[in-house]
Amino acid sequence: MFDLIFDHYTIRVKDLDRSAEFYQNVLGFSEIENRTQKAHIRWFSMGEGRELHIAKGNSDIIKTNVGVHIALRLKDFDGFLSHLNRYNINRHNSKGIQDSITTRADGIRQVYFQDPDGYWIEVNEAATLED
Structure with a gap:
């Protein structure tokens, strides 16, 4: 039907620099060019063309559990x-x-x-x- 390929995952974070440091140092993701050029977003490579985007914003309303x-x-x-x-x-x-x-x-x-x-x-x- 369709040949969908995973592209990126975006999460909202309170502190952009703190989260960027976590994803770089703990998971070893490399920061890549933010093609949106928006200062409140940073992009990271997850390998094989897959990306993680972190966006500064109110993350208080986001509730997750280990199942997500x-x-x-x-x-x-x-x-x-x-x-x-x-x-x-x-x-x-x-x-x-x-x-x-x-x-x-x-x-x-x-x-x-x-x-x-x-x-x-x-x-x-x-x-x-x-x-």
Whole structure:
């Protein structure tokens, strides 16, 4: 029918610089050109042409739970857990229980955590070296 391809995800944040620092330092996203040229928006590459846009605004009305999240995957899961510890980021499992991770039925480990505005992020251990 249609050949839709994921392009970008936009979130509203209270403090643009604080959120930008989080996405750069904690997740390693590179800031890219903001083609809107609007000062209240910053763009980040998520790899393979996918982007995250963060826009300064009132995020008080945004309510999320662990069931609504962006999911990423990587090979060095244990190294990433140590990385989260260095930034004092609370780890959760898929039910939102703190100081815990999830191991799926297929053996893949997952960790959930929140950005400075409370948006949930899931990071999965890659299943194979090709992932």
